[in-house]
Amino acid sequence: MTNHKIALIPGDGIGVDVTDAAMEIATAAARRFGFTLATETFPWSCDHYLATGRMMPEDGIETLRGFEAIYLGAVGWPATVPDSVSLHGLLLPIRKAFAQYANIRPHRLLKGVEGPLRSEGFDILCIRENTEGEYSGAGGRVHQGTPGEVAIQTSVFTRMGVERILRFGFEQARARRGHLTSVTKSNAQQYSMVFWDEVTREVAADYPDVSVEPMHIDAMAARMVMAPESLDVIVASNLFGDILTDLGAAIQGGLGFAASANINPDRSAPSMFEPVHGSAPDIAGKDIANPIAAIWSAAMMLDHLGEAEAAAAILAAIEAATAQGIGTRPGSHSTSDITKAVAAALEA
């Protein structure tokens, strides 16, 4: 029987609630499809930071390297640890250290979910660069605390980084409806984004079967709302992908439905799976967080691990539940009720 070694980082707030739910469903799917999950839980979080002065131990990355995949709930507890510290101490270094350069986020309406748009027939796959660009962390502050202060934040785009994410995007488009929208802002950012456009044109030559269209981030944000059904695969920089995928979450009914995978396509290191939502301190531990995004993310993990049947069964079970209105409206059902409904559909 195949055994998959998974590192669990529930993290902060509702990260803990939804990781429990996701693992309950993933374990049930494993049982049904004849494999096992050997999970090890790491308490790395803002509490851990307050206790130890670090979000994860110094050898955290090395520890994680021994796993086939990482499942993360959510990170951040701004009341005690600034987000800039907690995220740069845990989530962002994992994405970078393991070259999880493709952040994949699907946006479509699950059965039974009513989104905020009148439009309903969209099916978008957003591919976000996940290791560099606007998240490079380069920069500094000069004359700090004085009237003459200047803060500098530098985006760094490498050919390696841009080319690999574009190739990944073209591959995904080829496997879907053959259409790729590459998001930039080359009319205002004349170094980084003009470069991205150039590399897009080069890589496009290798994919004559994919139609590619460049689009500015501002126009793209508008289009996600005005004409989401005109989109297939989107490829975007780290920041633009961040923004567009929250927008994608919004049009699919909210962050409770937005799943994500941080993929190392070469499989030279573990990939990481996490819902798009944050730790939501205000509703943490109250059994009211929607676990669907987290469960869907676990399905993406199983798919990545080669358990495509189990992944598909989980997704079908989620939609069997939402089609009955379970978990489709904020506050309509508890975390555990939604999880039970998905589990029941999975057994059926």
Added chain:
Amino acid sequence: MTNHKIALIPGDGIGVDVTDAAMEIATAAARRFGFTLATETFPWSCDHYLATGRMMPEDGIETLRGFEAIYLGAVGWPATVPDSVSLHGLLLPIRKAFAQYANIRPHRLLKGVEGPLRSEGFDILCIRENTEGEYSGAGGRVHQGTPGEVAIQTSVFTRMGVERILRFGFEQARARRGHLTSVTKSNAQQYSMVFWDEVTREVAADYPDVSVEPMHIDAMAARMVMAPESLDVIVASNLFGDILTDLGAAIQGGLGFAASANINPDRSAPSMFEPVHGSAPDIAGKDIANPIAAIWSAAMMLDHLGEAEAAAAILAAIEAATAQGIGTRPGSHSTSDITKAVAAALEA
């Protein structure tokens, strides 16, 4: 009789169509309210670039300085001049040279307009920093054209720049419903955006009557779609404001309805007024562009020039037309029919 000296830059594509429409209405309003507009038209555009090698003459900025206000249609014709050239040669330098640091964009549904959201009762004023930040133009490319290429784009935020736009935002919030949302991404951009958050907290101390809430750009994009009615005034950096205002345009029914003002609040130099939309080469010169955003922008100009009554009358005339369904759906009416309807409502 007061005479206002206005520089007109119709620019490219539909910029020309809608500038004509906007000036027809502005002139009619001037006649009705007893003032005059002395307009001078400058042919600065991509055609001008192809003819002269410059988007505007070397002394263009000095020429414009002699006017009370500038009205701009749209800039850009990517088929012949890269956007990175045309925008950096005309639009962006004007915003910077004249310290038009507050870009103001109202987002609400005009009467009779059906937006893409189920939600309809929102009224948002977006204040965008307009002179620095992600649009600083700092950066470069190393090892260009080789596999080891690196492109760098640097955002520069100064205390002067951040503080003045925040103060402007607080003033606007005070004059409206007393609520300000300050948009950053301090969990990922630990220099620029953490700095912005710090200055927000400092300036907030001077506005105890305004409730201020920081929000990350990704969450904010989602909120514009999920709960736009929860927003009053938004203040954001150059790039974030750019993205959010196209999103604002989308939820208000499209770019045909999105007006904007580039304001120099000290009045030490002319302010500039322009619709948010671009030059739309595909529909240029066909008498089908929606002139409402342009006409609304002209109303904002008259308001800035102290002609508040004329501005209000234009806005009322626009809504008298849209309430009858004129100009509310793409393709339903020609540019000239919409302009005629607004002109008729203005006379009535």
